[in-house]
Amino acid sequence: MHAFQPRNFFKTSVAALAVAVAVPVFAQTTITNVSYDPTREFYREYNAAFDAHWQATKGERVNVRQSHGGSGSQARAVIDGLDADVVTLALAYDVSALHDRADLIPADWQARLPSNSSPYTSTIVLLVRAGNPKNIKDWNDLARDDVEVITPNPKTSGGARWNYLAAWGYGLKKYGSEEAAYEFTKKIYANVPVLDPAARGATNTFVQRRIGDAFIAWENEAFLAVEQLGRGEYEIVVPSVSILAEPPVTIVDRNVDRKGTREVAQAYLEFLYTDEAQRLAGKHFYRPSNPAIGAEFADRFPDVNFFTIDEVFGGWKVAQETHFNDGGVFDRILREINQ
Amino acid sequence: MTTLNPALGSSSPAQTRPSAHAWHRATEEPAWLRRTLIGIALTFLTIFLVLPLTVVLYSAFEQGLRVWYEAIVEPDAAAAIRLTLLVVLVVVPVNLVFGVVAAWAIAKFEFRGKSLLITLIDLPFAISPVVVGLIFVILLGSQGWLGPWLASNEMRIIFAVPGIMLVIAFGTLPFVARELIPLMQQQGKEEEESSLTLGANGWQTFWRVTLPNIKWGLIYGVILCNARAMGEFGAVAVVSGRIRGETNTMPLHIEVLYNEYMFTAAFAVSSLLAALALVTIAVKSFVEWREERARTAQQN
Amino acid sequence: MAIALRQPSVIPGFGITLGFTIFYLGLLIVIPIAGLLLYTLQMSWDDFWRAVSDRQVVASYKLSFGASLIAALINLVFGAIVAWVLVRYRFTGKRIVDALVDLPFAMPTAVAGIALVTLYASTGWVGQYLNVYGIRIAYTQIGVIVALTYIGLPFVVRTVQPVLEDLDKEAEEASAIMGANRFTTIRRVILPALLPALLTGFALAFARALGEYGSVIFISGNLPFRTEITPLLIVAKAEQFDYAGAAAIAAFLLLLLINGLQWWASRRYR
CATH class of the missing domain: 3.40.190.10 (Periplasmic binding protein-like II)
Structure with missing residues (x-):
């Protein structure tokens, strides 16, 4: 074992720093998904899948920040200013509160995506x-x-x-x-x-x-x-x-328009309805809203x-x-x- | 511990024995009672202090060092540790300065409204942490009074790092001041006055006379302030927004892990805070011990 | 203004230190709390009264005050014994024991809550043995008391200890010389001298327990009317967008505590 050499250490540090700075080749967008408690495991995997998908189609990385907690308290945080691009909560009432109490989303939010905005x-x-x-x-x-x-x-x-x-x-x-x-x-x-x-x-x-x-x-x-x-x-x-x-999802219009993230946020939610994501939902014990994918899990869900x-x-x-x-x-x- | 009175010891031996015995009985508890009291104290402390600490440390290392290490360096955990350190680095110095300044004003001068000021300093101590969080959400949340103005100026306080710092600064405000005020009041101001009369200016007096006198109380206050700042949970839970890797402090991250059924990881991060608590205590004991030795050296 | 307020002194820095103190306190403490009180003033008196006197809320006061009181009393008795043992007796490991007393100050409350429930749940290290005798601690009111005792433990010890160290042995010796037995000396000489410190420690432990949240929610069953503490109720109200109700209960508790605190401060720094 060599003695600790400050000069080498310094060189290594500089090299490491250079690598760290040079690594991000892809541009990166960050969006925030405010969700409820039991979706942690599903969204961890889904976020990686969406990142890969977005990188393949747009050549851009997406970093999804996750926040989990009780559905009501999560809605409260968004109403009070938590910077959510999308919310994926446990029930429609909590999402509607974003409209009723802070006008963050339009009244007809639930009609914007298929199956009552509930992908699973x-x-x-x-x-x-x-x-x-x-x-x-x-x-x-x-x-x-x-x-x-x-x-x-x-x-x-x-x-x-x-x-x-x-x-x-x-x-x-x-x-x-x-x-x-x-x-x-x-x-x-x-x-x-x-x-x-x-x-x-x-x-x-x-x-x-x-x-x-x-x-x-x-x-x-x-x-x-x-x-x-x-x-x-x-x-x-x-x-x-x-x-x-039916746990519904929606983009938070006010926030995505302010931050200019509407396109990626919208794509993030729409991707939930693809076969790949539907299978992921089934894997994490949610019932897929697409009946064809649902049939693949028929033995799991009585x-x-x-x-x-x-x-x-x-x-x-x-x-x-x-x-x-x-x-x-x-x-x-x-x-x-x-x- | 009790020393025999020499006056009694010098009287004739025939009389000494019974009276010394009686003397012991009158200034000390009998041995059985001592042992019982020590036993009660140790049992009480074991139940309430040692056992919880053991649970944390045992559960953290139950599955081996590697699992423990991986839990600590996991990116979200590392981010939580960094955030907690950042918050402490900002909050503790600010409250340290405040504590010294406030103690100086209160202990060295007589003015009207002093007891009101002291009450205000003690106040955060009596307020439930969750109420602290609630207050700042009501004031600064986007539905709150200052919220719209903050939003239009692109300033994010609640659900971001500044909000976390704010509630922690609120909760830990009294610690340094509370340690110093009684200490400085008790020490009076004669030493400072003579230093000033001898020609030292205010700063010199503070550094050379006041600071050495309050050093130990100051360190103790900082230690408590630091520990509380790292461990604050209720208030932070209300204003943090729980964004993983960004606004989760260590205590919140522990809750997250616990809620993800990752108990070993939860206890691993807890063990860091527990270790910090132990270091804190060790530093404090060391300071005390040095102080004690300096005192005895002086007396001899 | 400062000059009119204070008595003359050669010590410098009055204006700047007091100014900074007031500024910092005003910004961080006074304005936010005034905000909370103003917020509740927006409610009508009837709404306010309904919010703070609802049966479920009153049940939570009873639990919070009752459990805090019992916990503070436990700490008063055992804290006094611990302080006595630490100051007056010699035994191996005393220094470590002394240092450990600060643990609840330094250990985060959430960690404490998880540790306590791991110990005292009916499957826990200690709980499983108690469970044999039908004693349940976690998820009952006893669990709340256990958590509050834990977090309040250092207060009595740390306020009594220095007073006991400074206590003049001569008074005890004089009492002994005059023929008092040990019990009488303790009751008549030592206890009165310790009384202010004991009360201070008790009050601090009580106040801290009243507001505690992090450790209690893990070990209490959180059942409305039975094991729901007031801070949890405040959080629950806020989570349901009922900020007015939450603020009303918070303000009500605050006013009670400020009064108590002022009484205590006036005794403490006479």
């Missing part, structure tokens, strides 16, 4: 422990007294709002009245011991801390837990009916008896105002549970 869909399923010791088969088992249920707080988590609405929709179909659906949903929430602020925290509570008998989850999160977090430790229970969850938010609740705006706003139905449920 998902649904809500139940995750139980291996062997299904509590014999949980459907939504009504969650209302049993001996079952502990994990779900995040619908006031702060987008996924949790889908969970809540899926349970409500089942109650409505099974018991036939709003009152019965209310009592049913209330019973489920009375069984919740931990109410995490965001979806990922709830997964950690169920998987890592082993709290609860059933976890109401995004289908993609449930798959992730089964495949990656603990093989053979969990089982997915597909309920008799569930909600069709047929579910879906209802949509428009059919049962009259759209996100009504659902939000009735159920989740302050003084809404969910607040009443919490209040009565804790009487």
Whole structure:
């Protein structure tokens, strides 16, 4: 081993610096994608695919900055000035807030891309422990007294709002009245011991801390837990009916026009609908919106008896105002549970 | 620790033994009680301090040094470490200067409204970090009062590095000042006054008289300020925007990793902060020890 | 103006130091906080009152104040014992133990939260043994108290320690000479001398606990009415675009604390 030589060290440093400066051959654009919690793994891979695609067609590199968090809090950050070029959130209500509260996007944003601007869909399923010791088969088992249920707080988590609405929709179909659906949903929430602020925290509570008998989850999160977090430790229970969850995407017009990134941002979202990206979505346990690609994953995604938010609740705006706003139905449920 | 009173020791041996015994009983606790107290203290500290620290370090190195190292040099982690260091390099010196200046004004002069000023300095300490974040979003967010003006001048504060610095500066403002104010009040101003009377100017007096006197409190204040600045979570979470590789500080990055089920990596980055905490503590103990030795040397 | 305000002194720098202090405090502290208070003034009194007195919000005050109080009391008792042991007794490893007390100051709260939940969850290192006896710590109110005890731990120790070191042994000896037994000496001589420091440490630990967020959210169940602390509720309100509600609760807490703080400051720097 030679003694440390300052002069050599200096030379090497200069050389390294020269290389570092010379490396960026391609011009580079940077865009920001503000997304919700469970899309991390998907977008990590998708961003690399899009970068390659853009480089091949335009000869330019795209660096996509990712931001993840609870869907509602991410929307709030964009409204308060977080510089998002595109948002890819958990539900249309949070995206619409960008129009309603800050006029960042036009009112008809959801009609601008195919499939209600939702390139991939998902649904809500139940995750139980291996062997299904509590014999949980459907939504009504969650209302049993001996079952502990994990779900995040619908006031702060987008996924949790889908969970809540899926349970409500089942109650409505099974018991036939709003009152019965209310009592049913209330019973489920009375069984919740931990109410995490965001979806990922709830997964950690169920998987890592082993709290609860059933976890109401995004289908993609449930798959992730089964495949990656603990093989053979969990089982997915597909309920008799569930909600069709459509996480929508849009460009943020005000920001892309100010920054001059509209073209690349638009291309970024449109690329989501290509066969390559649809397959990536399927790989990451999202249901591709393209039926042909969806068919390739038919053995992975069981047929579910879906209802949509428009059919049962009259759209996100009504659902939000009735159920989740302050003084809404969910607040009443919490209040009565804790009487 | 308790020294026997020499007056008692010099009396006749027949009387000494019982009275010394009684004396011990009256100025010291019996051995069983001492042992119990030490036991209670150590158990309490083990449960609340040693165990959490052990968890962090054990989980960080559970899968070996290489996994730990890879977690640290991973680009997003490295960016978070750089950002945290940058923030600390700006915030700590600013609050250090503020602390010294404020302590000088408050300790060396009498003026009206002093207690109000002290209350204001203590205030950040009593405000929940999340409220600090909320305040700055309300003021500077694009829906806030100054937001539109900032946007039209292309100034980004919230969801960018300046916003993170701002909330951390807010939260760590009291640390240096709070250490120095009582210390300087207690030391009074006679030494400075005599130095000035002997012809030194204000700067010289500060450097040669005041600074050596407050050195230890100053270092302690800076250490606390630095630790808090690195670890601030609640306030930063509200104003950061969580852009990976850009506005995620180390504590936020730890949360991100935790939420990506990368527990070992989360604990690896945590172990850096824990190590920093230990270094902080070591420096502090060293300073104290030097101080103590200097004092005893002086006394002898 | 400065001259009219203060008593004459030979020490220079009054104008510039006070000026800078006021400027910096004004920019960083006073204006933002005034902003928050002004923001809540936009609400009508009824809206404000409804926001701060909602049942769920009141339940969170109860938990936040109650858990902070219990945690500060635990720290008062054990902190006093730790300070006593560190100052008065000799044992191996004392210096390390002494240094470790600062750990909660230096360790980031989020790290502490993750570490504590790893320990005390029913699958955790400690939690699994407690779970056998049906004791649950994580995700209960006890978990909140554990986290708040952790973050408040150094305050009592560090305020009591210096006072105990400076405490005149002569008073204890005098008390002993006059025939008091050790217990009486502690109760009548030592405790009164330590009382202001104990109270200060207690108040600091309490105030810090009240606002704590990072460590608690990991270990508390975050259930409204049961394990939801006030800072979390403020965040939840803000996330739902209810800035007015969030600001109202924040301002309400702030006004309570400023009053408490002023009371404390007036005692501390008389």
